[in-house]
Amino acid sequence: KAGVTQTPRYLIKTRxxxxxxxxxxISGHRSVSWYQQTPGQGLQFLFxxxxxxxxxxxxxxxxxxxxxxxxxRSEMNVSTLELGDSALYLCxxxxxxxxxxxxxxxxxxxxxxx
Amino acid sequence: AQSVTQLGSHVSVSEGALVLxxxxxxxxxxxxxxxxxxxxxxxxxxxxxxxxxxxxxxxxNGFEAEFKKSETSFHLTxxxxxxxxxxxxxxxxxxxTGRRALTFGSGTRLQVQP
Numbered sequence: 001k002a003g004v005t006q007t008p009r010y011l012i013k014t015r016x017x018x019x020x021x022x023x024x025x026i027s028g029h030r031s032v033s034w035y036q037q038t039p040g041q042g043l044q045f046l047f048x049x050x051x052x053x054x055x056x057x058x059x060x061x062x063x064x065x066x067x068x069x070x071x072x073r074s075e076m077n078v079s080t081l082e083l084g085d086s087a088l089y090l091c092x093x094x095x096x097x098x099x100x101x102x103x104x105x106x107x108x109x110x111x112x113x114x
Numbered sequence: 115a116q117s118v119t120q121l122g123s124h125v126s127v128s129e130g131a132l133v134l135x136x137x138x139x140x141x142x143x144x145x146x147x148x149x150x151x152x153x154x155x156x157x158x159x160x161x162x163x164x165x166x167x168x169x170x171x172x173x174x175n176g177f178e179a180e181f182k183k184s185e186t187s188f189h190l191t192x193x194x195x196x197x198x199x200x201x202x203x204x205x206x207x208x209x210x211t212g213r214r215a216l217t218f219g220s221g222t223r224l225q226v227q228p
Contacts (some may be wrong), residue, residue, distance in 0.1 A: 004157075019179045031214075033215065035216075035218075042218060042219075042220045043216075043218035043221075044218075044222060045215040045216060045217070048215055050216045056214045056215050058215070072138070073148070076169070090157055090158065092158075096216060098213035099215075100213045100214055100216045101146060101163075101165065103160070103216070104146075104160075105119065105150075105157035105158040105159070106154075107155075107156055107157045108156050108157050113211075
């Protein structure tokens with residue numbers, strides 16, 4: 001099976017813009033989670049979706065949003081970008097209802113905000 | 115709330131020496147604990163996980179970890195380091211009773227000297 005894929009892999013934006021990142025889970029996986037990784041804050045949970053429903057959300061401002069489609073693919077959106085949003089955004093998929101127990105991570109999208 | 119603390123942001127060992135990476139957790143519910151490895155410019159790869167079965171958990175690449183409830187620890191060990199083990203290692207705990215999100219430690223960068 002193909003692994004978790006994330007597009008694009010690299011992205012450069014300027015402050016104030018918005019960005020959409022995409023994640024395709026492993027075939028058959030219905031749970032998708034997103035994490036932000038920065039040198040200062042480390043790895044932080046953003047949100048988790050299962051069957052198109054957001055079940056869990058981390059402590060991030062409302063500028064961060066996401067959704068999941070019927071084919072389990074997921075997107076996350078960041079509006080009004082700030083310099084501090086520069087990070088590696090990781091997506092993970094899981095074959096189980098309890099997503100965190102068995103997560104497979106994608107390679108990430110590296111976002112640079114100038 | 116659950117949390118993990120990784121002692122030592124950088125660990126350096128000689129090739130062939132014992133690897134010991136420390137992780138202590140705090141959890142108000144029985145935790146599930148994980149060790150992930152991240153190579154440069156890549157996502158996270160699961161090394162091993164504790165899910166309340168055997169307290170000594172064996173993972174990939176010769177790594178193992180022991181869950182010690184009395185010490186609230188889940189240290190990662192490998193008897194003999196290899197150059198290819200150089201990477202960043204993250205300890206994580208499920209952050210909610212639904213096991214839908216992970217809380218990560220700050221990471222330990224392992225350097226292996228020839």
